[in-house]
Amino acid sequence: DQQVKQNSPSLSVQEGRISILNCDYTNSMFDYFLWYKKYPAEGPTFLISISSIKDKNEDGRFTVFLNKSAKHLSLHIVPSQPGDSAVYFCAASEAQGGSEKLVFGKGTKLTVNP
């Protein structure tokens, strides 16, 4: 039973355009959501997060939106850059901050074309 779903295995966008990565979850106990970015041959690196009490969190080019009633979150990257090409993982936690047990989605491979 997959509790965190990323239904798009891959996404391709042009440099300068917006990238939108989506994530759905089923467990209503999840209270905190994170996005990690992973380059080949490296470990995932934390990108941005959002608490369930918020509906938006922004950090530079990256914005995460949370729709709690739909159990859906999305990551927006504007403008997209070739260096953003990576696999993006959505993760969820029942605890604030993401320091405890995480449940990950399967990932979306983003390719930003010059």
Next chain:
Amino acid sequence: DVKVTQSSRYLVKRTGEKVFLECVQDMDHENMFWYRQDPGLGLRLIYFSYDVKMKEKGDIPEGYSVSREKKERFSLILESASTNQTSMYLCASSTSGQPQHFGDGTRLSIL
């Protein structure tokens, strides 16, 4: 800056061997985790630990065990390696209220 170091980047072992994967973090984090990453399956939690000598099973603990004798070190043990344990293994650490930091992974091949 947080540093999570996994002892090997690449490892090749034979079926039936006992395999040790080591992870060390330098930030005095109380929480440590072991995940495996497989194509199309994302990251799956094997075991985690919230304190020295403490361990809890994750979602896929079968065939694995762990050891946490010191706060900075968390070892993953494959008791009798099998080919279906060929994978990328990722260690992470965290402190309360902060996101997990990952090492660069160990790509383990079981022949």
